[in-house]
Amino acid sequence: MKALDTWERILIALIVLVYLGFGLGIDGFFTPYALADSTYNFSEKALIALAMALLVIGGEIDLSIAATMALASMAMGFAMKAGAGTATMVLAALATGAACGALNGWLVTRWKLPSIVVTIGTLSLYRGLAQVVLGDQAITGYPETLVTWGNGYLGDLLDLPWLIVPIEFAVMLVAALLVGLFLHATVHGRRIYAIGANATAARFSGIAVDRYRMGLFVFAGVMAALAAVLLTGRIGSTRPNLAMGWELDAVTIVILGGVSILGGKGSVVGTMLAAVLLGSFTFAMGMLNVTGIVVSMVVGGLLIVAMVLPLYLRRFMARVRPAAPVRGSFS
Amino acid sequence: MSTALSHHWHARRREWLLAAIIALIVLAVGWRAPVFLSARNALDIGNDSAILVILVMGQMLVLLTRGVDLSVASNLALTGMLCALAARAWPGIPLAVLLLMACAIGALLGAVNGWLIMRFSLPPIVVTLGTLSAYRGAIFVASGGAWISDHEIHPLIKGLPREEWLGLPALIWFAFAVALATAWLLRWRREGRELYAYGGNPHAALYAGIPVRQRLVMAYTLSGLLAGLAGLLWVGRYSIAFTELASGYELTVIAACVIGGVSIGGGVGTIAGALLGVLFIGVVNGALPVIQVSPFWQQAIAGAVILVSVVLNARADRTQGRQILDKSLHKAQGAAA
Numbered sequence: 144m145k146a147l148d149t150w151e152r153i154l155i156a157l158i159v160l161v162y163l164g165f166g167l168g169i170d171g172f173f174t175p176y177a178l179a180d181s182t183y184n185f186s187e188k189a190l191i192a193l194a195m196a197l198l199v200i201g202g203e204i205d206l207s208i209a210a211t212m213a214l215a216s217m218a219m220g221f222a223m224k225a226g227a228g229t230a231t232m233v234l235a236a237l238a239t240g241a242a243c244g245a246l247n248g249w250l251v252t253r254w255k256l257p258s259i260v261v262t263i264g265t266l267s268l269y270r271g272l273a274q275v276v277l278g279d280q281a282i283t284g285y286p287e288t289l290v291t292w293g294n295g296y297l298g299d300l301l302d303l304p305w306l307i308v309p310i311e312f313a314v315m316l317v318a319a320l321l322v323g324l325f326l327h328a329t330v331h332g333r334r335i336y337a338i339g340a341n342a343t344a345a346r347f348s349g350i351a352v353d354r355y356r357m358g359l360f361v362f363a364g365v366m367a368a369l370a371a372v373l374l375t376g377r378i379g380s381t382r383p384n385l386a387m388g389w390e391l392d393a394v395t396i397v398i399l400g401g402v403s404i405l406g407g408k409g410s411v412v413g414t415m416l417a418a419v420l421l422g423s424f425t426f427a428m429g430m431l432n433v434t435g436i437v438v439s440m441v442v443g444g445l446l447i448v449a450m451v452l453p454l455y456l457r458r459f460m461a462r463v464r465p466a467a468p469v470r471g472s473f474s
Numbered sequence: 475m476s477t478a479l480s481h482h483w484h485a486r487r488r489e490w491l492l493a494a495i496i497a498l499i500v501l502a503v504g505w506r507a508p509v510f511l512s513a514r515n516a517l518d519i520g521n522d523s524a525i526l527v528i529l530v531m532g533q534m535l536v537l538l539t540r541g542v543d544l545s546v547a548s549n550l551a552l553t554g555m556l557c558a559l560a561a562r563a564w565p566g567i568p569l570a571v572l573l574l575m576a577c578a579i580g581a582l583l584g585a586v587n588g589w590l591i592m593r594f595s596l597p598p599i600v601v602t603l604g605t606l607s608a609y610r611g612a613i614f615v616a617s618g619g620a621w622i623s624d625h626e627i628h629p630l631i632k633g634l635p636r637e638e639w640l641g642l643p644a645l646i647w648f649a650f651a652v653a654l655a656t657a658w659l660l661r662w663r664r665e666g667r668e669l670y671a672y673g674g675n676p677h678a679a680l681y682a683g684i685p686v687r688q689r690l691v692m693a694y695t696l697s698g699l700l701a702g703l704a705g706l707l708w709v710g711r712y713s714i715a716f717t718e719l720a721s722g723y724e725l726t727v728i729a730a731c732v733i734g735g736v737s738i739g740g741g742v743g744t745i746a747g748a749l750l751g752v753l754f755i756g757v758v759n760g761a762l763p764v765i766q767v768s769p770f771w772q773q774a775i776a777g778a779v780i781l782v783s784v785v786l787n788a789r790a791d792r793t794q795g796r797q798i799l800d801k802s803l804h805k806a807q808g809a810a811a
Contacts, residue, residue, distance in 0.1 A: 250781065254788045259542075259599065260738045263725060264780035271774025278770055383770075388722075391603060404597045434619065436717060440611020446604035450596050 150401040150453065154416040158423065165427035172430065179296065179307045183377065184429075185422025186311035187370040188389060189415060192396040193322045194366035196414040198258075198359050199397050200326070202339040202406030203251065205363045206262040209389035210269035211243040213381075215368035217273055220282030220381040229288045236368045243269060244364020248357035258360075266390065273383040282381040293376025311373050315415075318366070323411035335359070339406030395442060396421055399449045488735050488787075492750045496757055503761040510764045517643070521635075523756035524645035525711070527749065528704045529727045530734075531656040532584075532697035534748050537731055538660075538673045539693050540740030541598035545587060546701040547723035548609035551715075553579045554705035555613045558715040561628030569630045576706035577699050583609060584698015588691035598694075606724070614717045622715040635711040645707060652700060657745045669693060673740030729776050730755050733783050754779070 166173045191208050198205050218239035222232040243265070250261045291299070297313050298306030326332035337345040338352050346352045375381055400417035402409025421442060428438045504511035529546055536543045557576050561567055583605070590601045624632075637644035660666035668689050672679040680686050709715045734751025736743030755776065762769055 250785070254785050256784055256788055257738055260732060260784050261781065263728060263732075264777050264784065267725065267729065267773050267777025267780060269777070271771065271777050274770040275768065275774050278768065391606070394600075394603060395607075398600055404600050434614060436611050436614045436619075438611075439607045440615070443604040443607025443609075443611065446607070447590060447596075447601060450600060451590070451594050454594055 148401070148410070148413070149456075151410070151413050151416060154400070154413065154420055158416065158420050161420065161423050161427060165423075165430070169427065169430050172427065175307045177430075179309055179312075181423050181426040182309050182312040182315075184426045185418045186309065186315045187374045187377075187386075188392050188396060188422070189315045189418035190318055190366050190370040190373070191363070191389065192393045192400075192414055192418050193318055193411065194359075194363040195393040196397045196400065196402050196409060196411065197322065197326065197335060198363055199394075199402050199404060200339045200406060200409045201335045201355065201359050202342060203258040203356060203359060204262065204394070204404075205244075205247060205360060206259065206390045206394075207243065207247060207265040207269055208262075208363055208367045208393060209386040210266045210273070211240055211364055211367040212371040212374065212386040212389070213273040213383060214243055214269050215240045215371040216375045216381040216385050217276060217282070217383075219285075219372065219375060223285065224282070229286055232289075233372055236372050237365055238368075240364035240366075240368025240371070241361050242364070243367070244361040245357070247364070248360030251360065252353040252356050270383070270387075273385075277381070277383040279383075283379060285376060285379055289372070289376035290379055291376070293373050293378070311377070314369075314373065318369075319411060319415045326411055331355075336407055339408075341407075392421075395446050398446055489744065489747050489750055492734070492747070492754065496750065496754050499757055499761060503765055507764045510761065515760065515764075519753075519756045519760040520646050521643055521711075522760065523752050524643075524649035525704050525707055526727065526730060526752045526755065527649035528652045528700050528707070529723075530730045530748050530752050531652050531745075532700035533727045533731050534736050534743055534745075535656070535660075535669060535693045536598070536697045537728075537736050537738060538669045538740060538743060539690055540673050540676065541591065541690070541693070542602065542728065542738065543584070543587065543694060543697045543701075544599065544602040544724050545583070545605040545609055546697060546727055547720045548606045548613075549580055549583045549698055549701040550705040550708060550723070551717070551719040551721070552583065552609045552613045552616070552705070553702035554709035554719060555617055555622070555715045555717075557706050558622045558627055558631065558709050559616060561631055562622065562626055565628065567628070567630070569634065572628075572630060572706060573703070576702045578702070580702015580705065581695050581699035584701065585691060585695040587698065588694030591694065592687045592690045610717070610721070613719075617715070617717065619717060622709075624713045627709065627713045627715070631706065631710040632713045633710070635707050645711065648703070648707060652703075653745060653749060660745065665689065665692060670741055673742070675741075726755065726776070729780050732780050735783070735787065737787070 171177055191212070195205060195208060215236040219232045219236040222235035227235065247258070247262055247265055250256055250265075251258045292310050295310050296306065297308040297310055298304050300310065326335065334345065334350050334355060337348070337350060338355055342352055371386070374386060396417045397409070397414055398404060399421065400409065400414035402414060424442075425435075425438050428441075429435075500510070509515060529550070533543055533546060553576050556579055557572055560575060561572060587598075587602055587605055590596055590605075591598050635643070635645045639647055658666075660669070668679065668684045671682065671684055672686055672689055676686065708720060730751040731743070731748055732738065732751070733754055734743070734747040734749070736748055736751075758775055758779075759769075759772055762771055762775075
């Protein structure tokens with residue numbers, strides 16, 4: 144596939160527009176620290192959006208991904224209360240995330256259930272469990288290491304003070320690179336496209352469809368746990384409403400990134416660009432004192448425009464160049 | 475013919491099972507705490523469930539078409555807010571106009587969903603996800619982020635849910651009327667039957683000459699209309715309107731449908747089942763405080779029940795699938811292979 148499709152170019156243009164427009168309009172937007180801060184807005188969401196992109200390309204969806212984050216963060220909190228070290232705490236979070244994902248995957252593959260129904264159910268279940276266990280309490284007092292991971296810069300870690308790159312952003316880039324290579328450069332990635340395009344045909348061509356589905360759900364759980372570790376470190380507490388509603392943000396990022404909700408189409412580059420676009424837009428609006436709810440209204444509108452616009456563009460292009468061959472899928 | 479009959483009986487059996495489970499919960503809780511069996515408590519649960527019934531009826535129409543309407547809670551809150559604002563601005567507004575306004579705004583918001591889905595063949599889940607955020611944000615824009623609290627809500631809006639007709643609260647009458655009208659649409663009207671046909675097989679429905687696009691828009695418009703009506707009643711019942719009103723309630727609505735056996739896959743579902751789904755949620759929510767279980771359990775229990783009921787549904791479908799297959803034919807094919 145080409146690295147940059149029309150859609151990705153539009154996204155890049157929009158990102159440039161956001162940074163230039165707000166950069167010239169808002170004082171102090173173009174300082175290195177403000178630019179670095181703007182990445183906090185999307186780093187954690189981009190992590191779960193990556194996993195969501197793989198799932199959606201494979202024809203599934205996971206609406207319980209944010210609730211999984213709450214449970215993973217809770218596991219971390221209880222590990223800390225039990226006196227565990229940082230490594231064990233992270234391990235507890237990752238194990239919880241994997242278990243949540245595995246339950247989703249088991250329900251989808253073993254019982255042949257639509258993933259949207261299953262994950263609406265587990266969304267209630269996981270979020271409910273977090274509420275039952277935590278009540279209206281919060282777990283606080285996380286160790287310094289975690290707080291640094293959530294808030295620190297790569298430069299502090301490597302002793303290079305000029306390197307003002309947030310650790311979260313670096314984690315996101317590495318994750319994006321790995322997922323991108325996996326999806327676009329390995330046979331497993333191609334198989335995920337095949338499953339998303341036509342699961343029955345994929346099964347008949349010898350792909351272990353259910354094993355891939357299971358793997359994708361477990362991966363989504365693990366990524367949710369990773370995002371939860373970073374988020375918990377950043378805000379320094381675990382509450383039952385941690386990351387509330389982020390599943391919709393993740394889906395929005397994925398769709399805006401050009402992934403087809405029907406499966407079989409999409410790219411990691413597009414997803415990451417959409418995450419950056421939404422995050423920087425939200426951050427800039429925040430600097431302008433626009434309330435979050437209005438931003439989410441604009442994002443909701445964008446989501447619909449993002450789907451309607453390509454249809455119009457295609458029709459427009461067909462009129463301008465009637466002889467141009469019809470493009471197939473993204474691949 | 476026999477499969478159709480057995481399917482019918484099968485669907486009924488599911489509903490009896492759900493009814494039995496609800497009865498069991500009621501008796502068990504009533505045995506622990508007799509106050510749960512009082513008429514007063516039954517009325518409370520009915521009152522609490524009435525708005526959910528109205529929303530579930532609309533959602534069911536959409537689910538039948540293989541779609542989903544995630545924007546109902548935002549629609550409810552936006553319509554409720556607009557009605558509250560209108561009543562504050564024009565204190566002389568008659569109740570009939572308010573009701574009409576709620577239905578019209580709700581239907582318009584629903585029609586936008588339907589139009590986007592039909593006109594551009596977009597997936598319903600994504601469109602309604604977008605309008606979920608958009609409508610929610612519009613509430614903030616309309617109200618300027620302010621709360622409309624008890625003393626600012628028009629007495630007519632507050633009075634409507636507290637009205638009593640023939641000894642029953644108005645809310646229950648509204649729910650009853652909506653359920654009856656939906657039953658009439660789905661059972662006796664051509665338009666309703668066509669929703670089942672479309673959900674069962676969209677392509678076949680198109681070839682059979684069903685005006686598919688109109689039916690889609692109709693389903694979403696009606697879902698919006700009912701959400702609007704529910705919005706006016708919600709604002710009246712809790713006598714408050716604010717941006718986050720009923721936030722996340724769409725999942726409860728879908729949960730009630732799924733528990734009641736309305737299939738997300740489209741084409742399957744009965745009014746009786748959906749009503750039982752609402753009753754189940756109402757009884758569980760009503761029972762938790764009575765047996766002194768933390769209300770924090772509500773969401774977890776709802777989630778577990780959704781999972782159990784869809785797994786049970788899947789198992790039921792599978793055994794049915796096996797019965798259709800002729801065993802001797804199956805063996806012959808196996809031998810040939």
